[in-house]
Structures are given as C-alpha cells and as structure tokens.
Amino acid sequence: MQKLVHGLIQTNSTKIVLIVLDGLGGLPVNGKTELETADTPTMDALAQSGACGLHLPVACGITPGSGPGHLSLFGYNPLEHQIGRGILEALGLGMDVRRTDIALRCNYGTIEQGIIKDRRAGRIPTDQSRKITERLKTAITKIDDAEIHFAPGMEHRFAVLMRFPEPLVPGADSINDTDPQKEGKAPLEAAAGTSAAERVARVARKFVSKVAEVLKGEEKANYILLRGFSVMPHLLSFKEAYGLNAVAIATYPMYGGLAKLVGMTTPAVSGGVQEEIDYLRANYDKYDFFFLHVKKVDSYGEDGDFDGKRRRIEEFDALLPQIVSLNPDVLIITGDHSTPALMKGHSWHPVPIILKSPYVLGGLCKGFSERECTKGELGIFPTVNLMSLALANAGRLKKFGA
Amino acid sequence: MQKLVHGLIQTNSTKIVLIVLDGLGGLPVNGKTELETADTPTMDALAQSGACGLHLPVACGITPGSGPGHLSLFGYNPLEHQIGRGILEALGLGMDVRRTDIALRCNYGTIEQGIIKDRRAGRIPTDQSRKITERLKTAITKIDDAEIHFAPGMEHRFAVLMRFPEPLVPGADSINDTDPQKEGKAPLEAAAGTSAAERVARVARKFVSKVAEVLKGEEKANYILLRGFSVMPHLLSFKEAYGLNAVAIATYPMYGGLAKLVGMTTPAVSGGVQEEIDYLRANYDKYDFFFLHVKKVDSYGEDGDFDGKRRRIEEFDALLPQIVSLNPDVLIITGDHSTPALMKGHSWHPVPIILKSPYVLGGLCKGFSERECTKGELGIFPTVNLMSLALANAGRLKKFGA
Incomplete structure (x- = not known):
C-alpha cells in the first residue's frame, strides 16, 4: 500500500491535521459508551458534515499496543514493522x-x-x-x-x-x-x-x-x-514516503518517539492539550502535517474510570474549535486503538474516526460515536489505509493508471 | 492471520459456542428472506444486544462448498488449505x-x-x-x-x-x-x-x-x-492453533469429519437438534469450544423449499434458549454459507452472524436477518477472521506489541 501511494505522491500547499485521542474507542456501560455519554457539540457537528467510519489497527480481534497502533495510523503495516521492546x-x-x-x-x-x-x-x-x-x-x-x-x-x-x-x-x-x-x-x-x-x-x-x-x-x-x-526499525520517513513535512505535538515522550521513528519533527511541548494547540497554531505555517496526541483519554480508560474518560473527551471537544478555525484542508479525529473503561485496558474494537474535507459525502451520522460511525461512508477499514485517504483528500495523490 | 493469533494465545476457563445453521443465508421471495419470514424471538433478542454483521466465506462472488465454508469458520484460509474430493x-x-x-x-x-x-x-x-x-x-x-x-x-x-x-x-x-x-x-x-x-x-x-x-x-x-x-491436509489442530479443547456436535458425518481435520473431538451423536443440545449440555464442563452443526436448514434450501427452510430456522430458535441459558462467554450463531431457497443451492452471499459477549456495542439491529445484519458493528468481514474475534471476546488473546 505504502509503495503504491509513494509512486502517486504530488506536493501542494495543503495542510493535514491528525488528532489522536489515545484509546478513544469504548464500550457501553449502562447502555452508552464514553463517547456517547460525553457532550461533544463540536465533534458531533464534524461527524454530521464529515466522513465517518471505524478503523481496525492490526486485524480483527487483535488488541494493539501503542507502537502498532501509531505505526498503523502513520501508514506503516504494523505486522511488517515491529518495534523492539527496548x-x-x-x-x-x-x-x-x-x-x-x-x-x-x-x-x-x-x-x-x-x-x-x-x-x-x-x-x-x-x-x-x-x-x-x-x-x-x-x-x-x-x-x-x-x-x-x-x-x-x-x-x-x-x-x-x-x-x-x-x-x-x-x-x-x-x-x-x-x-x-x-x-x-x-x-x-x-x-x-x-x-x-x-x-x-x-x-x-x-x-x-x-x-x-x-x-x-x-x-x-x-x-x-x-x-x-x-535496534531502530528501518522505516521510510514521512518526507520520503509522502513528501510531507510533519510535526508531532505530544507531551508524553513515547508518542513523540514513535513519530520520530517516521522522521517527524518532535519539538518539546509541555503542559496539556491547550499547550499542544497553542504550539500547533503558532507553527501552523511551518509544516504540512500535524500529528497532535491527546494522552489522557487512554489513561482514564486504563484506570476503568468511565466518567474521567468522558470528561477528558469533553475537555478536548471544548478546545477543538481553536483547531477547526484554522480550517485545515483535511482534519482527522480518531484514536490509535480502543480502551474501554469497562475493560481497563486496550482492546481489539475498531476505532471511530471523523475525516473532514471538502470531498466527502457527509450527512450519514448524527454525531460522533462508535455506533454512529458504523453508519458512516468510510465503513470499517484497516487503519494502515488512513494515510492514503488523508493524502487523497488533501489533493496529494495523482491518478493511478491512465 | 492464524500465525499472528497463534503467537498471542493465552488460556483461561472461558467457553465459546459456535452454532452453524448450515446454509443459513437466503434471498427474498415475495420481499422477504427465509430468516426475515421466520418467527425467531430468541435470535432477534440476541441480535439486538449482540454484535452483528455478515461474513464472506471465501471471497466476493465465490460460492463455497461445505469444506471451504467450515475451514473458514474454523480460522483456516480455505484458499491455502484445500481438501481433496476423495x-x-x-x-x-x-x-x-x-x-x-x-x-x-x-x-x-x-x-x-x-x-x-x-x-x-x-x-x-x-x-x-x-x-x-x-x-x-x-x-x-x-x-x-x-x-x-x-x-x-x-x-x-x-x-x-x-x-x-x-x-x-x-x-x-x-x-x-x-x-x-x-x-x-x-x-x-x-x-x-x-x-x-x-x-x-x-x-x-x-x-x-x-x-x-x-x-x-x-x-x-x-x-x-x-x-x-x-490425502488428509496438514492442518494445525484447534489445540495447537488456539489452545482450545474443542468438540464437534454434528449428526451428519461430513461435518464431524471436517471438524476432525482440525483435531476436534467428534463424538457420535444421533437424532436431531434437540439431541445435539442434550449432548452439549451434558458435556459442557469437558470442553472450551463447542461447534454445533444444524444440517436441515441447508437441506431445505437446496430443495428450493422456502417454507421448509423457514420452519427449520424456527424450530432451532425454539430450542436455542437451552443453550443461551448456559450463558457461554461467547455465543456465535451463523452459517457456513448461504443457501437461498430461491437458488436451490449454495450461493456466494455473505452470511449473517450474531456474536454475543460482554464486550460488544449492541443495539444496532432490530432482529436477526441478512438486511438487519448490514447495520451491525461487525460490518462485512472475511469468515477466516471469525476465530480471532471469538478468541478476543473470550479473553484468550494477548496484546500485540507494546
């Protein structure tokens, strides 16, 4: 897949923003999931007008660690590129x-x-x-x-x-x-x-x-x-693979580290999501691709704290208009895997996603949730295909064949 | 896929029940399929609370024989493992x-x-x-x-x-x-x-x-x-591949035979579905995995007897509470392929499935049918992936990568 994409790359001045709410996907407790319970007007509006679906990080039934989850989002097959424990x-x-x-x-x-x-x-x-x-x-x-x-x-x-x-x-x-x-x-x-x-x-x-x-x-x-x-796995950089100048905005070292494996710039950013957004806005002219990582959603899921996870999702949603107002050509909001509070850990469930661009159908989902995303135009697809979808929506892929 | 799963197996005391209504999937006659026409309150309730979808036994447009249909359900790629006609x-x-x-x-x-x-x-x-x-x-x-x-x-x-x-x-x-x-x-x-x-x-x-x-x-x-x-194909046994003690409960020799290829215990069970359920209940402590095969649904489909197929489905539904009451950790109800009475034979259509476990979204389907299953959280997926999904829901798969 990455090889196919590589041969079709064309560059332009579009901006792609990929927001990863770590461990976003959940399961119902008293009938509703964390995302369904959360009050998320901004994401709901994006889900209504954008393209939605669910993505499978590794394969059916396979629970991904953070490494495979992120490599997949970045377009690298996690079964081919395994990252050592050291x-x-x-x-x-x-x-x-x-x-x-x-x-x-x-x-x-x-x-x-x-x-x-x-x-x-x-x-x-x-x-x-x-x-x-x-x-x-x-x-x-x-x-x-x-x-x-x-x-x-x-x-x-x-x-x-x-x-x-x-x-x-x-x-x-x-x-x-x-x-x-x-x-x-x-x-x-x-x-x-x-x-x-x-x-x-x-x-x-x-x-x-x-x-x-x-x-x-x-x-x-x-x-x-x-x-x-x-040793470090040998991965093509984002620049080599996609022609993208990419930056990772993450406060937890692991995620910047994973982004560094694929050649993203990894500035030191401290603080919370607001500080990450501040960095994004202040450096919006410098890059084509922005990976913004929100850790705390996963942390509360791992603790089995359903309500804490819901609140972290709501807090993010309240800050999101600051990114939406930049009007990136492609805005993606998703997770790297599911972490249902019910299970107190990562799980195999496909992860809900919104992709907003001028080139989507939209109008299929009432809001942003696991269940609404099953109705979306993206269906259930392998996470590793997300990058080609993002590049296409950003006008960065040529036609294949004549 | 099976190799990936094999490396992640962990054992526990959970029970998985896979019920195969042979040739379950159908096509509409006077607007409704066999399954849609049938009165199936127990399966409808399971479809409402469980995870639903449709699975593709071999590939898009390919009509499977009984061999490939079952190998796929058991997690063996039917294109890699072909069973000789003899x-x-x-x-x-x-x-x-x-x-x-x-x-x-x-x-x-x-x-x-x-x-x-x-x-x-x-x-x-x-x-x-x-x-x-x-x-x-x-x-x-x-x-x-x-x-x-x-x-x-x-x-x-x-x-x-x-x-x-x-x-x-x-x-x-x-x-x-x-x-x-x-x-x-x-x-x-x-x-x-x-x-x-x-x-x-x-x-x-x-x-x-x-x-x-x-x-x-x-x-x-x-x-x-x-x-x-x-000659017999060389297949890993269920014990080797998944760490499961599996039993096949089938009254037609072909299906016990297919199960024997993957190392399931294949007791002689005679009679009808009630006798199969009696065997399941009497031996529920002895195994981790139960494959229960219901032949007659297919037979009536092959005869083009729409109403006969409907009745066999209803008869099964009436007996199903005896299995539901065992409360297995994972309960799956599906077919090995479709046999629309309209076509008087096997067909390529994806097969409806219900998977019941504590770790599903549920709430997406009003009942159990081909059309309702298109709305389910499992989407349309390759049959060969069912086993990893079953194992995941039974807590029998470790995380992939850190």
Whole structure:
C-alpha cells in the first residue's frame, strides 16, 4: 500500500491535521459508551458534515499496543514493522534513539552468590532508583567503542542505549534477555544469536560486570538484568514516503518517539492539550502535517474510570474549535486503538474516526460515536489505509493508471 | 492471520459456542428472506444486544462448498488449505480417515470390450450397489502393503481408502482420475504424477484389475472408475492453533469429519437438534469450544423449499434458549454459507452472524436477518477472521506489541 501511494505522491500547499485521542474507542456501560455519554457539540457537528467510519489497527480481534497502533495510523503495516521492546522503553523515557543504538529495558535486581534473589530489587522506590542510575551514569560512559546512555524510569526499571560509532546492521540486536524469569536462578549471559550481534553481546557482558562492580555495596539493587535488545526499525520517513513535512505535538515522550521513528519533527511541548494547540497554531505555517496526541483519554480508560474518560473527551471537544478555525484542508479525529473503561485496558474494537474535507459525502451520522460511525461512508477499514485517504483528500495523490 | 493469533494465545476457563445453521443465508421471495419470514424471538433478542454483521466465506462472488465454508469458520484460509474430493467423500460417508490414507471417490461403471458404455452403471439402485460393495469388501482387503476400506454411498457412488503402513509424503496423491469423462472411451490408467505417487498408483492399478475380476459377472456394475485421489491436509489442530479443547456436535458425518481435520473431538451423536443440545449440555464442563452443526436448514434450501427452510430456522430458535441459558462467554450463531431457497443451492452471499459477549456495542439491529445484519458493528468481514474475534471476546488473546 505504502509503495503504491509513494509512486502517486504530488506536493501542494495543503495542510493535514491528525488528532489522536489515545484509546478513544469504548464500550457501553449502562447502555452508552464514553463517547456517547460525553457532550461533544463540536465533534458531533464534524461527524454530521464529515466522513465517518471505524478503523481496525492490526486485524480483527487483535488488541494493539501503542507502537502498532501509531505505526498503523502513520501508514506503516504494523505486522511488517515491529518495534523492539527496548526501543519502545527508551522512546517512552524520552531518549534520543538513533540508528547507531542498541536499546535495552533494564531492571535492578538482587543477586546473592550468583543467584537472583529478587528480579525487581524489592521494587525499590523511584527516587532511590534514580540516585543509583545517576551513580552508574557517572561511573560508566563507554565500553569498547560504545557510549553508554542511561534513562531512569519508575521503581526498578530504567533504559539503556549502547551507542556505536556507525549504524548497526540487521541482526545486531539478536541477543537473549539475561533475566532468568524466575528467582532462585543464575542470570543468563548475554549471547549473540548471529555473528552480527557478537560485538554487541561482548559490550553487554562487560556492561553487566561493570554495573555489578559499581553496585556491589548496594543492599537490594546490586545487579542488572537486561531485556529487549533492539535496534531502530528501518522505516521510510514521512518526507520520503509522502513528501510531507510533519510535526508531532505530544507531551508524553513515547508518542513523540514513535513519530520520530517516521522522521517527524518532535519539538518539546509541555503542559496539556491547550499547550499542544497553542504550539500547533503558532507553527501552523511551518509544516504540512500535524500529528497532535491527546494522552489522557487512554489513561482514564486504563484506570476503568468511565466518567474521567468522558470528561477528558469533553475537555478536548471544548478546545477543538481553536483547531477547526484554522480550517485545515483535511482534519482527522480518531484514536490509535480502543480502551474501554469497562475493560481497563486496550482492546481489539475498531476505532471511530471523523475525516473532514471538502470531498466527502457527509450527512450519514448524527454525531460522533462508535455506533454512529458504523453508519458512516468510510465503513470499517484497516487503519494502515488512513494515510492514503488523508493524502487523497488533501489533493496529494495523482491518478493511478491512465 | 492464524500465525499472528497463534503467537498471542493465552488460556483461561472461558467457553465459546459456535452454532452453524448450515446454509443459513437466503434471498427474498415475495420481499422477504427465509430468516426475515421466520418467527425467531430468541435470535432477534440476541441480535439486538449482540454484535452483528455478515461474513464472506471465501471471497466476493465465490460460492463455497461445505469444506471451504467450515475451514473458514474454523480460522483456516480455505484458499491455502484445500481438501481433496476423495477426502470429502470419505468424510461424508463417515469413514475414519487418517494421515496414512489415500481417499478416493469411486463410481461403478459398465465396460464392454475395454470401452466404458456407462459411467454410472445405469445409476443402479442404492440397495443393489450396497450389496456389490459388500462383495468387494469381502474379496479385497489388502493390496501390496495397503489395506483397502470401502464405504457404500448412494446409487453408483462409494468411497475407498487405501491405508498404508505409514503417513504419506506430500505429492503421494498426485494421480489422475481414471474416469474418461465420456462414454465410448477406454478408462484411463492410474498414473503417478510424481515419484512419491508411484507406489500408490501401482496399488490403484492392481485395485482396478481385482475389482474387474470380482465384478466380471455383473450386468451393469462390472467396472470401477476412480476420482479425486487425495490425502488428509496438514492442518494445525484447534489445540495447537488456539489452545482450545474443542468438540464437534454434528449428526451428519461430513461435518464431524471436517471438524476432525482440525483435531476436534467428534463424538457420535444421533437424532436431531434437540439431541445435539442434550449432548452439549451434558458435556459442557469437558470442553472450551463447542461447534454445533444444524444440517436441515441447508437441506431445505437446496430443495428450493422456502417454507421448509423457514420452519427449520424456527424450530432451532425454539430450542436455542437451552443453550443461551448456559450463558457461554461467547455465543456465535451463523452459517457456513448461504443457501437461498430461491437458488436451490449454495450461493456466494455473505452470511449473517450474531456474536454475543460482554464486550460488544449492541443495539444496532432490530432482529436477526441478512438486511438487519448490514447495520451491525461487525460490518462485512472475511469468515477466516471469525476465530480471532471469538478468541478476543473470550479473553484468550494477548496484546500485540507494546
């Protein structure tokens, strides 16, 4: 699909705004979903005049993580392009991940006489864990020719990048986790699964020894377990794939990180949705494509807080006129997956979407909701097809064939 | 798809019930379809609260046979996994087909001086044909190292299994039909298309000679024509693919046979739908997945008996509360294909479906029918995706990606 689209790209001065309300889709509680319960006059009006439907992030019945959910929205098949756990962790902690890097999820653990007594170092408090990570950061900066970068996380978790002098070849991340998965066992040694990974595995083994040396006086966090060795996936950038100058406006690092994987500009934006909109408005002349991410809708869904999720949707709707008034050529409002408060987590349900452009039928839906969107002109379609639809509506795709 | 699902399986104690009303979908006669005409209060209530839609067994415009229709429902791509005609015939006649077997559809024919005079032996009556098959069964039990098993069929038709001592390798069934397709020609000799088939072809040639010897006194059925040489397809079992202990409750041998191909337990159940439901209820604790097959809906459709099909649907609906009251985690009611009485045969039309679980929107359809299902939240989807949807609704699939 992306290859087909790539061959038809033409550029113009249109603007596309993609707003992702994270985890937007929901399920009924007392007969109505979060979106159905929410008072959303602006989105309802857009749904009445725009094109609506539902999109399937990965496949029927498959619940997507945030990585696959966003890659799909960006037009990259999430089954072809899988993002390693280390990369996602590092992106989530705001690290500047590059093509020269191996990314790792790390745990502090407790070891005694070569045996792992606690895989989570007693879930040490985050402030203690941060201090220990600071010590490591000072003590270990380079191993062989690899720079070592640390990012502190919550409790016993943190992320590490091993930055090599040149981009890594495929297979360089083929290294087993050192976490034995059970207490009472010895940690595993980092071993290369391919010859391309040998150099990385050597650095990893030295890294584990050095950490153990630095932490040997610690009561609980006296060892490190490595998981999710991974390199950046090789993805065409938005510029290469679609000819778009794209910017990601997101306050949570993970989402900017995912956007960076596809070459979007990822400015630091702090605050809430109003600050994100302020950034969008202030920089509206600079880009063709705006990805604006609203995190809190998902967070309340994950907590099973139906009413909290409803309120976050309403708050967004109240701010939305500030974007609508810019009159972008294509305005899309949707989610990356469903997070029904009823299920307290991501789910497989298709995600409602509004696409507003001058080139839609409209008039099929009374408002914006999961059920109204089943009546829409877009039907139920694979999320990965959204970008071609957006580009078409923006006049950015030529005719296929004569 | 099945590979993706396989990697995400988690087990729990949920129950999934899949009810297949064979040939359920229909077309209007005097403005209404069989399902629309039928009085079905229980299915209508389920359609109102459950998720509805239509599924496409093979592809747009493609009319499926029973084999592809069921494989699709079970989550196996019917274009990748084709079931040989010999296998289907043997399963339909209730034979215990194994991986060591070559299955064949056979016809009695009339031969004179080496020329086929009648390819169907004058369509001899079934009772005569059965007696002749019994004679063959006594006379021919083994050829080389292959056991020969017979199953009598209707009129001039029957099935044969050649059972070898060990499982057959791919290509072992690459042997031409011996039926010349036209009267007035000599029968063809069974010839191997690959070296793997040579041993089987040798047995087949000896088999034809032996049969001719035994039947040489017969007036009409004095020869045998062989068609549809085939081996069991290699399919992952339901246990392997989905982690499900599955049982097939079917009174017609073909459907139990199809279920056996995917490793379901296939108890002998005789009687009608009530006896099938009795079996389901009595064995509800023993399995995770229940495939319950209702044949008669299709049979009346094939006969072009609109009213008979309607009545079979109503009879099923009247019994359905006995299953609903078990409150399975996921209850699915659908067909394997459409059989409109108007067309007196299978058709390509997508098949209406209800999926009931706690995790659906519901409220979109007024009742259960082809037309109401077009308004449902499931849309029109490939049948092969049904299993992932069922597993998701049963909480049996993990998240894809982080």
